[in-house]
């Protein structure tokens with residue numbers, strides 16, 4: 248069997264004050280911290296009984312520690328050279344790993360319904376939504392326009408906005424159009440629920456996990472964090488009900504597609520929780536897209552020399568009509584710019600969380616014992632033989648890659664590979680990536696053509712890098728003012 252290595256990871260990132268960090272840190276700790284056997288831990292120290300040093304060190308130099316582990320041929324964190332094999336192996340299961348961390352099995356934590364459709368439906372619903380992107384491009388553009396006019400306004404005077412919250416609401420409204428339709432996606436009460444659900448859910452899970460497992464079925468009934476979550480889920484159900492009544496006897500047609508209607512049809516009359524299904528979907532779609540969009544907007548402010556070429560590309564792409572999917576597919580510079588931003592600042596340093604349902608032998612001889620929770624690191628994104636001058640931000644990098652016949656197939660942002668694990672890889676790669684990439688392009692077109700934008704220097708704009716996560720600083724502010732767009736989008 249190959250050498251075994253693992254990391255001591257921090258259990259909480261609350262100190263960063265970063266919502267997404269708080270959300271996910273505990274999950275990552277659970278998933279990749281050493282478990283049943285006694286793996287060789289790369290950051291274990293004598294006298295560090297409470298693992299304080301290990302956790303501090305992980306916060307500061309997680310990527311370095313991961314690389315040390317990978318060099319030793321890690322079992323729990325694999326090298327991305329094994330991403331193809333791991334991604335195609337059905338015995339390495341995504342749902343099983345995530346389910347135990349999220350306590351989705353705990354009936355009553357947030358559901359009063361029988362059945363589990365709401366837990367398993369996000370993937371097929373996201374795939375169904377992706378297939379309707381042709382029909383969703385105009386509605387996404389309409390929602391972007393509506394949001395920007397309402398919140399960024401038509402004022403030609405510079406005015407400031409907190410970046411993360413404004414992008415978060417914009418994302419919720421745009422994606423919401425595909426999920427719940429044109430009425431609810433603009434409802435401030437719905438947007439508030441979508442924006443806060445993941446945080447509330449995580450708070451509830453953490454509260455339950457303070458207790459021994461056998462007490463979970465009891466304590467979740469009385470813990471305030473769980474009660475708050477249940478209240479929120481109930482509110483979501485009530486807001487959804489009129490929409491559900493409207494669509495429930497109709498057939499899903501592409502032009503009026505919503506995931507709400509699609510899930511209703513998919514359930515084929517079985518009992519399910521429509522509110523939870525939507526919240527689960529929004530939870531995977533919203534913070535990921537928001538994070539990516541924020542980082543791209545910060546890069547744009549830091550590289551004002553890119554604004555004109557990007558504007559020109561957008562104007563050129565929509566010259567034969569308005570913003571449609573064919574126009575978005577022509578925006579190679581925009582896509583390259585987005586991908587380069589993610590290559591340098593991925594949301595997390597590891598991806599492809601999986602649970603081994605059986606013992607798996609990988610092609611290089613690594614054995615993953617049954618019951619192991621594993622993930623894949625992505626050092627290749629900084630490999631100079633693949634990405635020359637890898638630390639440098641080069642917005643044109645993937646445009647050039649498209650021109651190289653041998654590597655052109657790797658250039659599209661939605662193409663996952665061992666060099667590009669932002670959306671995971673293999674059979675269980677993110678099914679929403681086509682939606683996210685299109686949505687971000689639409690937003691960028693509107694912003695580039697309709698607004699001047701810059702960072703507010705007095706506010707922090709450095710990304711927060713803690714442990715596995717690189718996230719937008721919640722205090723980052725932008726300043727915007729309306730400009731005259733050259734073409735109608």
Ligand code: HEM
Nearest residue numbers: 369370373532535536539599670671672675676677679683
């Ligand atoms: C920039 C935005 C996004 C990023 C970076 C992202 C990233 C990821 C990653 C890394 C995975 C795990 C893949 C693997 O393990 O191989 C994943 C899974 C998934 N993503 Fe995305 N995603 C994004 C947007 C979306 C959107 C917009 C949707 C829905 C419309 C979505 C739906 C899903 C679903 C359903 C899964 C399966 C796992 C689950 O159900 O929890 N994602 N995503």
